[in-house]
Amino acid sequence: MTTIRRLSEFTGVEITDVDVRGLDDAGFRPIYEAWLEGGVAVVRDQELEIADFLHYSRRFGHVVPHPSKSTRHPEHADLTVLGIDKFNADGTLNEAIYKRGAAGWHTDGAYDEEPFKATQLYALAVPSRGGDTHFASMYRAYEVLPARLKSLLAGRRGAFTYGGRSKGSDALLDPADRDHAPALHPLLRTHEESGRTSLYFDPGKINFIEGLSPAENTAVIEELTALMVPDEARYDHAWRKGDIVIWDNRCMVHRAAGDYPPAEDRIHWRTSIKSHDTGTRVAAE
Ligand SMILES: O=C(O)CCC(=O)C(=O)O
Ligand SMILES: [Fe+2]
Numbered sequence: 001m002t003t004i005r006r007l008s009e010f011t012g013v014e015i016t017d018v019d020v021r022g023l024d025d026a027g028f029r030p031i032y033e034a035w036l037e038g039g040v041a042v043v044r045d046q047e048l049e050i051a052d053f054l055h056y057s058r059r060f061g062h063v064v065p066h067p068s069k070s071t072r073h074p075e076h077a078d079l080t081v082l083g084i085d086k087f088n089a090d091g092t093l094n095e096a097i098y099k100r101g102a103a104g105w106h107t108d109g110a111y112d113e114e115p116f117k118a119t120q121l122y123a124l125a126v127p128s129r130g131g132d133t134h135f136a137s138m139y140r141a142y143e144v145l146p147a148r149l150k151s152l153l154a155g156r157r158g159a160f161t162y163g164g165r166s167k168g169s170d171a172l173l174d175p176a177d178r179d180h181a182p183a184l185h186p187l188l189r190t191h192e193e194s195g196r197t198s199l200y201f202d203p204g205k206i207n208f209i210e211g212l213s214p215a216e217n218t219a220v221i222e223e224l225t226a227l228m229v230p231d232e233a234r235y236d237h238a239w240r241k242g243d244i245v246i247w248d249n250r251c252m253v254h255r256a257a258g259d260y261p262p263a264e265d266r267i268h269w270r271t272s273i274k275s276h277d278t279g280t281r282v283a284a285e
Contacts (some may be wrong), residue, residue: 002027004034010137011252012235013038020046020056020244028059035060036193039252040135040235043244046122050076050269053122053244057271060246061117066272067162068172071097073269080270082121086262093262096171102258103204105136105229107249108272110160110202113183118273120246125267126239131260133237138198138251140233142188145199150188152220153199153209157184160205182207191251192275198251201228228253239266246273 002018013034018027020043035041048056054076057063065077073079086097109115121133142150159182163170187209189200203225208217236257237245247254260266 002030004030006038007040007042008232008235010140010233010235011038011135012040012042012237015041015043016045018043021048021052023056023059032060035246035248039137039139040237040245040247040254042237044240045242046244047242048122048244050079053120053269054078054271056244057120057273060120061273061275062277063271064116064274066270067177069174069177070172078271080272081267082270083125083265083267098262099256099258100172101133101254101256103255104225105134105253105255106202106204107138107200107253109249110185110200110205111162111180111183114274114276115183115185116249116272117275118246118248120244120271120273121268122270123239123241123243123245123268125265126241127260127264127266129260130257131239131266132257133239133245133254134257135235135237135247135252135254136229136233138189138200138228138233138253139196140230141199141201141228142197144230145227149220149223153187156187156212157210158187158201159184159207159210160202161207162205164202164205165207166204184210189250194251196251199224199228200250202253203228 003016005014007014015031054063063078065072066080071080073081082100086094088094108119161182162173185200187200189198201224206221209220212220
């Protein structure tokens, strides 16, 4: 009998006593509903082959190839492999691989007109210490946002690109896939399934907020970066081998801790999931 419990007040649910390979629609429904409610769902103790993981991922939406072609699985374009090829030919650590997702709080795919609905990871190898993934509810961020910022952001869109305002942060993209026009998204976002409002902000991908002067932009982006994650909105996930973790990019932010011993393996399969079958803009060559 599937067991579901909350992991923290605002973020995360844990699901145990289930084998996702054998789920029918009735068995999946409570998992999906708990995920919508908690924003992050952790399913423990799974033993999956690639086909099982892809099949289970497709229950949440359309699995699409991620624009970072260099880290796709060679036989399955829909699958990214995180944490392999971590060392360069000269033995130095490849920081873009090791620190992937660790530059700061972010939401996956904000650079796309249709950002990823969800991202799902499956843990194949877990280091002896460190390597957590941190999550935070942007519903909660919105709730406690100062009224001044709520009214400033209401009706405004942010302009997002893969590399944002800093140079070099698109190192995992092929050169031809860089420099796309920004995608515009409302900064206060209504979730299409829950109907709830969240903050939608990504400090590493935002370029500017519509209608603000350059000085106001810098000030507001810095202020949002500083306050977007209230302590109580967080859930830090300590990985166990066999965990499946899925997060809702529409209302959650996350980051990798990026702090595990580099000589150890930390390997995940990852799927990137959209609501609609549009593919990713930069991947649609
Ligand atoms: O490896 C992690 O903990 C998260 C990496 C990340 O940000 C992602 O896969 O989107
Ligand atoms: Fe990410």
